[in-house]
Amino acid sequence: MTNAVLEAIRSRRMVRALTDAAVDRAQLEAVLEAARWAPNAGNRRIHRFVVVENPIAIRLLRMMAPGMFQRPTAVIAICVDFGRAAAFGMSPDNRGPYVDVGTAAQTMLLAAHSLGLGAGVVTSFSRAGAKEILNLPDGWSAELLVCLGHPAAAQPPGMRSAGPRVTWQSLTTWERFPPRSA
Numbered sequence: 001m002t003n004a005v006l007e008a009i010r011s012r013r014m015v016r017a018l019t020d021a022a023v024d025r026a027q028l029e030a031v032l033e034a035a036r037w038a039p040n041a042g043n044r045r046i047h048r049f050v051v052v053e054n055p056i057a058i059r060l061l062r063m064m065a066p067g068m069f070q071r072p073t074a075v076i077a078i079c080v081d082f083g084r085a086a087a088f089g090m091s092p093d094n095r096g097p098y099v100d101v102g103t104a105a106q107t108m109l110l111a112a113h114s115l116g117l118g119a120g121v122v123t124s125f126s127r128a129g130a131k132e133i134l135n136l137p138d139g140w141s142a143e144l145l146v147c148l149g150h151p152a153a154a155q156p157p158g159m160r161s162a163g164p165r166v167t168w169q170s171l172t173t174w175e176r177f178p179p180r181s182a
Helices: 004-011 025-036 055-063 082-087 096-114 127-134
Strands: 047-052 074-081 118-122 140-149
Touching: 004 096, 025 047, 025 074, 025 096, 047 055, 047 096, 055 074, 055 127, 074 082, 074 096, 082 096, 082 140, 096 118, 096 140, 127 140
Parallel strands: none
Antiparallel strands: 047 074, 074 140, 118 140
């Protein structure tokens, strides 16, 4: 089956080597506009985006993010506004906000890919450090960083999973699991 969306999903990769060329403002805005359309819990829009282009701020983020292997020229912090979530009656243990972060991130990654940008996500970073660097309001927490830039010609090899190649079939169980034997 040939389909532009499915092809974009199959061809998108985590880009870990980026050039030092700045990301165009119109491209950043297109990525953010795409993220606005990401599915979210109850259409409540409790996630917020903070765009970072300042090289010093990006360097500070890299210092507290051991998972940021790339050297992006732009970073979008996907934040959760927990005060807004509480105002909607969401309990602190509600997982909806994190699902919203994931759908926004994947939408951003696909939008960046469609624009010819390199992108990767970072989840291993100090949330307290990011809060200080980004001067986030009370109740906001940066939950994921999307690193953006122009892909370098040469990329480091991707991480390989142990064992056989993963297929949709190896990840899927139909209807329910079979009964356990006694």
